[in-house]
Amino acid sequence: xxxxxxxxxxxxxxxxxxxxxxxxxxxxxxxxxxxxxxxxxxxxxxxxxxxxxxxxxxxxxxxxxxxxxxxxxxxxxxxxxxxxxxxxxxxxxxxxxxxxxxxxxxxxxxxxxxxxxxxxxxxxxxxxxxxxxxxxxxxxxxxxxxxxxxxxxxxxxxxxxxxxxxxxxxxxxxxxxxxxxxxxxxxxxxxxxxxxxxxxxxxxxxxxxxxxxxxxxxxxxxxxxxxxxxxxxxxxxxxxxxxxxxxxxxxxxxxxxxxxxxxxxxxxxxxxxxxxxxxxxxxxxxxxxxxxxxxx
Amino acid sequence: xxxxxxxxxxxxxxxxxxxxxxxxxxxxxxxxxxxxxxxxxxxxxxxxxxxxxxxxxxxxxxxxxxxxxxxxxxxxxxxxxxxxxxxxxxxxxxxxxxxxxxxxxxxxxxxxxxxxxxxxxxxxxxxxxxxxxxxxxxxxxxxxxxxxxxxxxxxxxxxxxxxxxxxxxxxxxxxxxxxxxxxxxxxxxxxxxxxxxxxxxxxxxxxxxxxxxxxxxxxxxxxxxxxxxxxxxxxxxxxxxxxxxx
Numbered sequence: 001x002x003x004x005x006x007x008x009x010x011x012x013x014x015x016x017x018x019x020x021x022x023x024x025x026x027x028x029x030x031x032x033x034x035x036x037x038x039x040x041x042x043x044x045x046x047x048x049x050x051x052x053x054x055x056x057x058x059x060x061x062x063x064x065x066x067x068x069x070x071x072x073x074x075x076x077x078x079x080x081x082x083x084x085x086x087x088x089x090x091x092x093x094x095x096x097x098x099x100x101x102x103x104x105x106x107x108x109x110x111x112x113x114x115x116x117x118x119x120x121x122x123x124x125x126x127x128x129x130x131x132x133x134x135x136x137x138x139x140x141x142x143x144x145x146x147x148x149x150x151x152x153x154x155x156x157x158x159x160x161x162x163x164x165x166x167x168x169x170x171x172x173x174x175x176x177x178x179x180x181x182x183x184x185x186x187x188x189x190x191x192x193x194x195x196x197x198x199x200x201x202x203x204x205x206x207x208x209x210x211x212x213x214x215x216x217x218x219x220x221x222x223x224x225x226x227x228x229x230x231x232x233x234x235x236x237x238x239x240x241x242x243x244x245x246x247x248x249x250x251x252x253x254x255x256x257x258x259x260x261x262x263x264x265x266x267x268x269x270x271x272x273x274x275x276x277x278x279x280x281x282x283x284x285x286x287x288x289x290x291x292x293x294x295x296x
Numbered sequence: 297x298x299x300x301x302x303x304x305x306x307x308x309x310x311x312x313x314x315x316x317x318x319x320x321x322x323x324x325x326x327x328x329x330x331x332x333x334x335x336x337x338x339x340x341x342x343x344x345x346x347x348x349x350x351x352x353x354x355x356x357x358x359x360x361x362x363x364x365x366x367x368x369x370x371x372x373x374x375x376x377x378x379x380x381x382x383x384x385x386x387x388x389x390x391x392x393x394x395x396x397x398x399x400x401x402x403x404x405x406x407x408x409x410x411x412x413x414x415x416x417x418x419x420x421x422x423x424x425x426x427x428x429x430x431x432x433x434x435x436x437x438x439x440x441x442x443x444x445x446x447x448x449x450x451x452x453x454x455x456x457x458x459x460x461x462x463x464x465x466x467x468x469x470x471x472x473x474x475x476x477x478x479x480x481x482x483x484x485x486x487x488x489x490x491x492x493x494x495x496x497x498x499x500x501x502x503x504x505x506x507x508x509x510x511x512x513x514x515x516x517x518x519x520x521x522x523x524x525x526x527x528x529x530x531x532x533x534x535x536x537x538x539x540x541x542x
Contacts, residue, residue: 209393
């Protein structure tokens with residue numbers, strides 16, 4: 001039988017009791033936090049990209065009808081003129097009902113039917129080469145339409161910067177959570193080795209070399225960290241599934257638009273926590289052995 | 297009267313046909329220290345002959361346990377050589393180091409045992425950590441328990457044993473690989489006279505069977521010494537050898 005197989009029985013690594021269980025809970029919570037912040041970052045990045053992309057693909061023309069024509073006629077003429085501009089994919093004059101629907105979020109339950117609503121033309125621009133507001137306004141003027149095009153450029157910059165800010169903040173949250181988790185794993189490993197000093201001494205006296213002691217600590221602490229990482233990732237997976245499968249309900253779904261494939265990013269978490277624990281276990285045993293040398 | 301053990305002792309012409317393998321322990325210029333105690337061991341030279349019974353004495357903190365640990369391979373010297381059974385300890389790795397370790401039985405101070413294991417499993421630990429499946433040695437386990445008189449305690453956990461019983465378990469555990477060299481660090485410390493006599497008797501028996509024994513004592517061996525025993529004394533980081541017991 002190979003020596004590692006003889007070493008890995010639970011009896012050579014005394015159970016840490018309540019301290020070990022508490023440590024597992026803390027690591028699980030921190031792993032969950034890391035996994036959730038990771039999902040938040042993925043969702044926020046997608047939302048930021050989507051928002052910026054949508055804004056650059058759309059524009060709105062506000063049409064003022066002449067005295068001798070109806071609003072609908074003016075809007076139709078404007079749509080026709082704008083549709084011919086290079087960089088415009090589609091120009092649609094909105095019906096009154098559609099305009100009311102656009103305004104309802106800002107005006108609430110006001111009686112919109114009694115209000116003089118502007119005539120709107122919605123433009124869908126070529127994302128690769130969108131038409132500029134200047135060229136669109138020129139087209140309106142040439143067609144004799146009194147109107148103005150809003151290509152969102154006034155506030156698109158600020159909006160994109162805000163979206164980037166949200167993305168960067170969630171990335172910072174991921175890094176902080178990961179750092180906290182790694183710190184907890186390192187401290188937990190040190191505590192685990194120190195609290196088993198007598199057992200390690202016993203094994204050393206019985207003939208276990210430094211490599212065996214290190215292997216033993218790595219095996220058990222690596223397993224504990226992998227378990228905590230797996231449970232944390234599992235709980236985050238359930239949360240992510242909820243957001244991914246019901247994406248349009250609630251604010252969370254809109255701010256963090258997750259898709260199922262995003263959840264794959266959670267898979268390495270147990271492995272990562274285990275690797276950190278294995279490294280921490282190695283360092284902790286070395287530290288302990290070093291202190292034995294100097295009688296500390 | 298004392299004499300310092302010199303390097304010249306190591307390679308005297310009287311080594312004769314025994315050669316390197318005839319000396320289970322040879323230390324040459326072994327030095328060790330750290331920030332708090334820079335001169336714990338200063339140029340220790342020592343040769344221990346096969347089948348000898350050696351008392352290593354010195355005041356508390358003189359470095360006896362350190363020297364035992366160094367011979368056992370637990371601590372590396374800052375300088376000098378530790379040669380065991382003709383092999384330079386520092387040059388051995390992996391299987392070779394493990395094979396050498398199996399030839400050494402260590403009884404450490406304070407008898408560190410895994411408190412949750414029973415006596416039988418405690419003995420099996422030595423086999424497991426040195427790469428041997430205990431189930432192949434069940435008869436040897438039983439024989440060892442019988443040898444130290446703990447057969448009826450095989451199922452008791454180590455944490456429930458008295459100090460003397462723990463010492464016996466530690467001794468039996470150290471013997472499981474059939475070591476040729478026994479290193480016993482204060483094996484009689486804290487024991488009543490009867491228990492001390494029993495432990496020393498077992499060490500004597502193992503010595504008669506051919507094992508080389510080095511055991512430490514805070515005080516001199518006194519009435520425990522017998523004719524032919526060797527006394528080594530550590531003082532101020534150096535090893536001196538009083539006259540051999542006659």
